[in-house]
Amino acid sequence: MQVRRDYYEVLGLRHNATSEDIRKAFRRLAFQYHPDRNRDADAAQRFKEINEAYQCLCDPDRRRSYDLFGRRGGTAPGAGFEDFGFGGLGEIFETFFGSAFGDSSRRAPAHGESFHLKTTLSFEEAARGCIREFTVRRTEVCASCHGTGCAPGTSPLECPDCGGRGRVRRVEQSIFGRFSHVVRCTRCNGTGNVIASLCPFCRGKGETTATRTLRVDMPAGIEAGSRITLRSQGSIGSNGGSPGDVIVTVDVEPHLLFTREGLHIHHEVPVNFAQAALGAQMEVPVLGGTARIRLPANTQSGDVVRLKGKGIQQAGGRKRGDHLVHVKVVTPKKLNREQRRLFEELAKTLPSE
Ligand SMILES: [Zn+2]
Numbered sequence: 001m002q003v004r005r006d007y008y009e010v011l012g013l014r015h016n017a018t019s020e021d022i023r024k025a026f027r028r029l030a031f032q033y034h035p036d037r038n039r040d041a042d043a044a045q046r047f048k049e050i051n052e053a054y055q056c057l058c059d060p061d062r063r064r065s066y067d068l069f070g071r072r073g074g075t076a077p078g079a080g081f082e083d084f085g086f087g088g089l090g091e092i093f094e095t096f097f098g099s100a101f102g103d104s105s106r107r108a109p110a111h112g113e114s115f116h117l118k119t120t121l122s123f124e125e126a127a128r129g130c131i132r133e134f135t136v137r138r139t140e141v142c143a144s145c146h147g148t149g150c151a152p153g154t155s156p157l158e159c160p161d162c163g164g165r166g167r168v169r170r171v172e173q174s175i176f177g178r179f180s181h182v183v184r185c186t187r188c189n190g191t192g193n194v195i196a197s198l199c200p201f202c203r204g205k206g207e208t209t210a211t212r213t214l215r216v217d218m219p220a221g222i223e224a225g226s227r228i229t230l231r232s233q234g235s236i237g238s239n240g241g242s243p244g245d246v247i248v249t250v251d252v253e254p255h256l257l258f259t260r261e262g263l264h265i266h267h268e269v270p271v272n273f274a275q276a277a278l279g280a281q282m283e284v285p286v287l288g289g290t291a292r293i294r295l296p297a298n299t300q301s302g303d304v305v306r307l308k309g310k311g312i313q314q315a316g317g318r319k320r321g322d323h324l325v326h327v328k329v330v331t332p333k334k335l336n337r338e339q340r341r342l343f344e345e346l347a348k349t350l351p352s353e
């Protein structure tokens with residue numbers, strides 16, 4: 001069982017504290033321990049304790065009784081903290097402080113919406129680079145009023161309710177007594193300005209929704225899994241928040257013949273026995289065309305012919321990879337009579353492996 005502390009001690013006050021001292025101490029501590037703001041495990045308990053102490057000490061009759069008789073005397077019927085239940089705390093707090101909390105959360109700057117898009121490029125498109133277009137429907141600053149929300153030729157006026165301050169002082173009767181507190185002006189919604197005649201395009205909102213086509217440069221050599229971020233091309237933020245981005249995730253289709261390794265391209269080319277043994281000239285496909293290669297005589301399966309600089313251009317750089325032809329010697333699947341006779345002749349002359 002927890003030892004219940006003295007109410008004055010809870011609020012960090014001396015016994016001769018004025019009602020103003022009590023009010024200030026409560027306000028400060030309640031802000032500090034409010035469960036919406038303070039995530040410490042014991043914050044809720046502290047907040048409860050602070051409330052209970054305050055409820056007793058803010059009432060002159062109950063305070064007098066508490067000073068004379070202690071906690072027993074301080075708990076007047078029907079006014080105990082327990083009666084409100086913990087669930088009602090937020091409401092009590094709101095009543096007491098007005099919309100001080102709500103203010104900060106409702107009007108807090110918010111980031112604009114970001115758009116996450118995907119695209120698939122062919123192997124060649126990724127290797128050479130290309131332009132892709134994307135369509136987004138985003139929120140923009142109204143082009144007619146430039147965000148003011150005012151009709152052309154007019155400008156915002158100072159709010160007559162708050163005199164342009166965005167806040168008004170309100171006196172309220174709460175369970176804790178009469179309180180005067182500052183709240184957001186409802187007429188101008190805290191902006192301090194009112195719009196006399198609304199912009200006809202955005203109806204005073206200062207923003208519009210527009211469909212935009214964005215051209216995105218896919219640099220040569222881009223790899224699968226790359227992400228391209230177009231900063232601030234998303235929707236605008238609210239209350240001074242930063243705009244969102246457009247983020248494109250790139251996928252690359254595999255190639256029928258080529259595989260990629262960094263900037264190099266690997267390519268397997270089948271050749272027959274005769275070509276491998278005697279050497280051969282041949283045309284092979286490379287990026288963007290063909291290239292001639294010369295196989296030397298006595299080429300082995302697995303030998304590599306390197307075509308310098310025929311690989312992939314480095315994204316945003318000057319380097320370029322190579323095209324590597326991997327020779328694969330293929331055994332004939334079928335021989336006709338004549339071919340078979342020739343192989344038999346040849347076999348007689350070849351040494352055994
Ligand atoms: Zn407008």
Ligand SMILES: [Zn+2]
Nearest residue numbers: 159162185188
């Ligand atoms: Zn106002």
